[in-house]
Amino acid sequence: MAEIGYRSGTLCVEGVPLDRIADAVGTPAYVYSAGAIEAAYRRFRAAFEGQDATICYALKANSNLAVIALLARLGAGADVVSKGELRRALAAGVPPSRIVFSGVGKTRAELEFAHETGIRQINVESLNELEVLSEVATRLGRKARIAIRVNPDVDALTHAKISTGKAENKFGIDLAHARAAFARAAALPGLEPQAVAVHIGSQLTSIEPFRLAFGRIVHLVERLRADGIAIKSLDLGGGLGIRYRAEAPPEIEDYAAMVKDVTAGTGCSLAFEPGRFLVGNAGLLLTRVLYVKEGATRRFVVLDAAMNDLLRPALYEAFHEIAPVRQPAADAERSPVDVVGPVCETGDTFATQRPLPMLIEGDLVAILSAGAYGAVMSSTYNSRPLLPEVLVSGDRFDVVRPRQSYEQLLGLDRIPDWLQGKGA
Numbered sequence: 001m002a003e004i005g006y007r008s009g010t011l012c013v014e015g016v017p018l019d020r021i022a023d024a025v026g027t028p029a030y031v032y033s034a035g036a037i038e039a040a041y042r043r044f045r046a047a048f049e050g051q052d053a054t055i056c057y058a059l060k061a062n063s064n065l066a067v068i069a070l071l072a073r074l075g076a077g078a079d080v081v082s083k084g085e086l087r088r089a090l091a092a093g094v095p096p097s098r099i100v101f102s103g104v105g106k107t108r109a110e111l112e113f114a115h116e117t118g119i120r121q122i123n124v125e126s127l128n129e130l131e132v133l134s135e136v137a138t139r140l141g142r143k144a145r146i147a148i149r150v151n152p153d154v155d156a157l158t159h160a161k162i163s164t165g166k167a168e169n170k171f172g173i174d175l176a177h178a179r180a181a182f183a184r185a186a187a188l189p190g191l192e193p194q195a196v197a198v199h200i201g202s203q204l205t206s207i208e209p210f211r212l213a214f215g216r217i218v219h220l221v222e223r224l225r226a227d228g229i230a231i232k233s234l235d236l237g238g239g240l241g242i243r244y245r246a247e248a249p250p251e252i253e254d255y256a257a258m259v260k261d262v263t264a265g266t267g268c269s270l271a272f273e274p275g276r277f278l279v280g281n282a283g284l285l286l287t288r289v290l291y292v293k294e295g296a297t298r299r300f301v302v303l304d305a306a307m308n309d310l311l312r313p314a315l316y317e318a319f320h321e322i323a324p325v326r327q328p329a330a331d332a333e334r335s336p337v338d339v340v341g342p343v344c345e346t347g348d349t350f351a352t353q354r355p356l357p358m359l360i361e362g363d364l365v366a367i368l369s370a371g372a373y374g375a376v377m378s379s380t381y382n383s384r385p386l387l388p389e390v391l392v393s394g395d396r397f398d399v400v401r402p403r404q405s406y407e408q409l410l411g412l413d414r415i416p417d418w419l420q421g422k423g424a
């Protein structure tokens with residue numbers, strides 16, 4: 001990614017050397033490139049040039065208000081999965097007409113809020129949700145525009161924890177019951193079924209599962225129309241993979257050509273819900289080496305960042321490139337180290353036996369490709385405050401979330417009366 005690279009011997013995000021950011025906000029910190037996010041969005045947009053396609057950024061990948069506002073300004077909509085995300089989308093300026101609401105367990109309160117807000121579409125995932133939403137909409141006196149999310153029973157060939165389109169996954173209504181579900185939706189007073197939605201998983205690196213799933217959806221649309229249900233739109237979800245290491249994810253242009261091929265003749269408008277594709281490679285986790293420790297059988301590099309800050313390696317055994325901020329010499333010797341955090345779990349490991357150039361205490365390193373499912377998945381485990389987030393644009397950088405203070409961290413708790421004062 002051109003926006004993140006070495007310049008004059010220092011790793012930079014656009015025009016800003018990362019040591020400057022470390023001096024200003026401390027470490028660890030998340031750093032995002034506005035230029036990289038914009039470039040990814042424009043590529044996606046350009047691939048569907050001339051088609052009626054709405055790009056609904058999946059907020060859950062990175063829901064910082066500044067990131068959402070940046071994408072909203074470029075014309076993106078939003079895919080939200082909770083009331084909190086819907087509020088974020090609205091607060092960042094995403095027009096309700098470009099917001100879709102996904103998720104297998106929306107509460108009545110969330111459905112009410114979404115319906116009152118007048119969003120583009122609610123993606124319903126079960127028969128029970130159809131009944132609840134119809135009731136809510138009828139009470140509020142206006143029909144709810146819905147898609148039904150279908151489970152196409154396709155293997156996304158990705159990590160089991162982020163595969164969502166197999167029959168055994170909790171998501172969507174299986175194809176065999178989809179027509180009946182649409183018929184029920186059409187019969188309910190509060191609903192206006194207008195679209196079919198599908199999302200088969202995340203970090204897909206092959207185009208074939210998409211083709212298979214979308215083909216099944218198009219076939220369903222034909223049958224639904226024969227049933228008298230006017231499907232106007234297809235929501236094809238997100239899931240396009242990015243390169244963390246040696247993956248060769250589909251090029252967006254090839255993905256777009258496949259979509260065009262499969263959906264030609266349906267006359268449907270399209271919606272997409274990319275998350276990782278737009279922000280994953282646009283961000284990094286900036287961290288400092290605390291200690292280099294010689295274990296009995298291996299060398300450990302202990303960082304000031306931990307699994308609570310970036311969960312992906314612990315959760316998915318995910319690979320993240322690790323780059324020293326001071327550029328190593330081209331011929332620098334590399335030796336295998338385990339890169340770990342300070343948390344009291346062996347799972348708090350960013351890399352095992354990774355060949356890295358010599359690192360010493362105080363060195364800055366960047367954990368790359370951390371723009372998606374990084375900060376959003378972080379916690380305060382071990383009572384470690386949430387990290388600051390920094391957005392770089394050209395030569396400027398702005399703190400778009402300050403580091404959580406200890407007052408804020410402790411201030412969430414309450415000690416009940418009976419525990420206050422002196423003990424026995």
Ligand SMILES: *Cc1c(COP(=O)(O)O)cnc(C)c1O
Pocket residue numbers: 058060061079102103199201202203237238239240273274275276277372
């Ligand atoms: C997570 C999710 C997305 C985004 O997935 P990416 O792999 O980040 O593109 C889109 N739609 C739905 C319904 C999701 O759950």
